[in-house]
Amino acid sequence: MQHGRYPTAQLLQIHDQCFLIDCGEGTQDRLKHYTNRWFKINFIFISHLHGDHYFGLIGLLTTYNLLKRTDRLTIYGPPELEKIIQIQLDVSATKLNYPLYFISTEDKQLNKLLDTNSVEVYSFPLDHKIPTTGFLFKEKKYKRRLNIDKIIKLDINNKKYKLLQDGLDIEDEYGNPYKNEDLTFEPKPARKYAFCSDTKYNESIIPYIENVDVLYHEATFMEDAKKRAEETKHSTAIDAATIAQKANAKKLYIGHYSSRYKDLEPLLQEAKSIFEATYLSYEGLTISI
Numbered sequence: 523m524q525h526g527r528y529p530t531a532q533l534l535q536i537h538d539q540c541f542l543i544d545c546g547e548g549t550q551d552r553l554k555h556y557t558n559r560w561f562k563i564n565f566i567f568i569s570h571l572h573g574d575h576y577f578g579l580i581g582l583l584t585t586y587n588l589l590k591r592t593d594r595l596t597i598y599g600p601p602e603l604e605k606i607i608q609i610q611l612d613v614s615a616t617k618l619n620y621p622l623y624f625i626s627t628e629d630k631q632l633n634k635l636l637d638t639n640s641v642e643v644y645s646f647p648l649d650h651k652i653p654t655t656g657f658l659f660k661e662k663k664y665k666r667r668l669n670i671d672k673i674i675k676l677d678i679n680n681k682k683y684k685l686l687q688d689g690l691d692i693e694d695e696y697g698n699p700y701k702n703e704d705l706t707f708e709p710k711p712a713r714k715y716a717f718c719s720d721t722k723y724n725e726s727i728i729p730y731i732e733n734v735d736v737l738y739h740e741a742t743f744m745e746d747a748k749k750r751a752e753e754t755k756h757s758t759a760i761d762a763a764t765i766a767q768k769a770n771a772k773k774l775y776i777g778h779y780s781s782r783y784k785d786l787e788p789l790l791q792e793a794k795s796i797f798e799a800t801y802l803s804y805e806g807l808t809i810s811i
């Protein structure tokens with residue numbers, strides 16, 4: 523931990539589902555400190571196998587076991603992760619009392635990882651020293667909203683409501699036709715969140731994250747360390763802001779700051795010079811999208 527900053531981990535809640543994105547050292551401790559929802563995590567997404575993104579995983583898995591978890595847990599990550607966790611469990615003769623599943627990610631193209639009632643999750647390739655993916659969380663489309671005042675006046679049978687919500691035109695009891703848009707309003711817009719873990723500046727990422735409501739993008743360095751960013755395949759604040767701008771993101775949260783920066787304000791200002799709606803992510807920050 524440097525300057526009160528722990529390695530990467532984010533808890534994302536979409537409706538009643540909780541997702542953990544990356545699990546750096548100390549994650550379980552931080553989760554317990556900030557939320558009682560950490561026990562509800564059923565899906566974990568690991569971007570790559572640098573320690574600052576997954577060294578907290580075995581601790582979390584074994585703590586769940588000690589606390590008698592029985593719910594299924596699915597981990598998405600690079601293929602080697604399954605072997606790493608399996609060895610750790612084997613050598614300590616740990617037998618988990620909950621079902622644990624691994625699904626391998628690969629870093630060549632966009633892949634759909636998960637499809638639930640409320641969300642679709644995709645991985646997409648980033649450009650880092652080792653195979654690394656970002657993750658895109660897409661809320662499912664909402665149904666159209668009924669114009670109840672109008673519908674009640676027209677005396678339309680409530681059996682037709684579902685058709686209207688699904689966007690279909692209907693007829694009333696007497697066969698009079700009604701256009702869907704006359705009886706419904708546009709649905710609430712579905713939200714999108716993208717997580718860009720460690721990566722150098724690469725415009726090929728843009729198509730995967732276009733029009734997201736919130737983009738998290740690493741910004742390890744400032745312009746003063748541009749060369750270092752290139753060597754280590756990380757981004758600068760300007761890089762992250764340029765990606766956010768070109769992808770037409772609504773908001774950008776930056777993070778993964780190098781320990782050389784104690785004060786993050788100059789980093790934020792550099793990003794804001796390109797993309798105004800930039801914010802710093804920090805330990806314990808909660809946002810709603």
Ligand SMILES: [Zn+2]
Nearest residue numbers: 570572650720
């Ligand atoms: Zn890394």
Ligand SMILES: [Zn+2]
Nearest residue numbers: 572574575720
């Ligand atoms: Zn990292």
